[in-house]
Amino acid sequence: MRDGKGPSRAPVLQFTNCRILRGRRLxxxxxxxxxxxxxxxxxxxFFEERLVADQQRDCGGCILAPGFIDVQINGGxxxxxxxxxxxxxxxxxxxxxxxxxxxxxxxCPTLVTSPPEVYHKVLPQIPVKSxxxxxxxxxxxxxxxxxxxxxxxxxxxxxxLRSFEANAFHDVLATYGSLDNVRIxxxxxxxxxxxxxxxxLTARGICVSLGHSVADLQVAEEAVQxxxxxxxxxxxxxxxxxxxxxGIVGLLTSDRLPPGRHIFYGMISDGxxxxxxxxxxxxxxxxxxxxxxxxxxxxxxxxVRHFLQATGLGAPGLWGQGEDGHPAVSxxxxxxxxxxxxxxxxxxxxxxxxxxxxxxxxxxxMQTS
Numbered sequence: 001m002r003d004g005k006g007p008s009r010a011p012v013l014q015f016t017n018c019r020i021l022r023g024r025r026l027x028x029x030x031x032x033x034x035x036x037x038x039x040x041x042x043x044x045x046f047f048e049e050r051l052v053a054d055q056q057r058d059c060g061g062c063i064l065a066p067g068f069i070d071v072q073i074n075g076g077x078x079x080x081x082x083x084x085x086x087x088x089x090x091x092x093x094x095x096x097x098x099x100x101x102x103x104x105x106x107x108c109p110t111l112v113t114s115p116p117e118v119y120h121k122v123l124p125q126i127p128v129k130s131x132x133x134x135x136x137x138x139x140x141x142x143x144x145x146x147x148x149x150x151x152x153x154x155x156x157x158x159x160x161l162r163s164f165e166a167n168a169f170h171d172v173l174a175t176y177g178s179l180d181n182v183r184i185x186x187x188x189x190x191x192x193x194x195x196x197x198x199x200x201l202t203a204r205g206i207c208v209s210l211g212h213s214v215a216d217l218q219v220a221e222e223a224v225q226x227x228x229x230x231x232x233x234x235x236x237x238x239x240x241x242x243x244x245x246x247g248i249v250g251l252l253t254s255d256r257l258p259p260g261r262h263i264f265y266g267m268i269s270d271g272x273x274x275x276x277x278x279x280x281x282x283x284x285x286x287x288x289x290x291x292x293x294x295x296x297x298x299x300x301x302x303x304v305r306h307f308l309q310a311t312g313l314g315a316p317g318l319w320g321q322g323e324d325g326h327p328a329v330s331x332x333x334x335x336x337x338x339x340x341x342x343x344x345x346x347x348x349x350x351x352x353x354x355x356x357x358x359x360x361x362x363x364x365x366m367q368t369s
Contacts, residue, residue: 067105096135113145140183
């Protein structure tokens with residue numbers, strides 16, 4: 001019966017012949033039911049709503065898994081998001097289409113430190129957009145700079161770095177212009193009046209990330225107490241870990257974070273920028289924070305493989321067994337078939353479990369369906 005809620009109800013999509021990871025076991029020939037981006041209980045659908053699927057998609061025995069969400073990508077395929085052209089949208093659309101083949105189903109176009117006129121011209125041209133066969137979804141812009149440390153600026157142009165003036169948040173608005181399309185701002189918390197800015201940004205629903213900074217642990221903790229929830233490329237462009245003051249890295253094990261507040265972090269897991277031992281230290285110290293992997297010019301799927309290798313999460317024993325008793329497939333064999341349903345961040349494949357009801361709020365990002 002298909003008339004449970006009349007002709008105006010949302011259609012039900014059934015994925016058939018799937019391989020789905022549940023409870024660390026790879027189940028074969030499973031079905032997954034979805035409506036408006038939400039996974040359904042098929043028993044309730046049939047017995048309570050008396051409905052069957054409106055559409056079916058045969059996965060052909062491939063793994064059905066969440067797609068990756070790239071929260072820090074400065075461009076690609078000849079496109080630089082920080083270039084103030086007349087048609088920024090076409091470049092974003094090109095990148096959105098090309099990154100699908102790397103398993104990325106949504107992303108945050110990222111601008112590096114730039115003069116105000118660049119932000120004013122570029123930001124209005126990158127609206128939030130749903131993903132689909134045409135390309136990955138745009139979740140909002142990530143602004144990496146210009147409110148960062150001169151000592152830890154990295155490749156950011158020094159001439160355009162800024163600090164917060166007397167009217168701190170007004171200075172932010174004057175620099176960026178409209179924040180309507182902004183989802184993440186990376187800043188250095190040691191800058192004067194930064195806590196005022198963090199509170200104002202988070203009040204607008206914008207994630208504040210700490211990075212390109214010489215902040216000590218106390219300053220970093222105070223930034224988290226003000227609302228910061230993320231660390232931009234952990235270990236890179238910040239003070240190195242020291243036993244007397246571990247700096248921003250110390251947030252991974254800090255006991256001074258507000259109750260219920262979780263800190264998440266990205267790492268450049270490209271096999272070059274971060275030593276495998278550092279990847280292991282971070283993951284073992286704070287495994288619940290390992291939710292995003294960034295990687296210079298390396299594609300997302302390559303970074304995930306490096307991370308799995310370094311941490312041991314990709315070992316066959318940790319992937320469990322299939323129903324036939326044989327080891328589950330390796331990450332390299334996993335095929336991404338659909339955009340993520342109710343997933344808020346990029347997760348390594350060992351966290352792919354459709355049964356889980358947890359919805360970690362790494363960035364408060366929701367994949368649009």
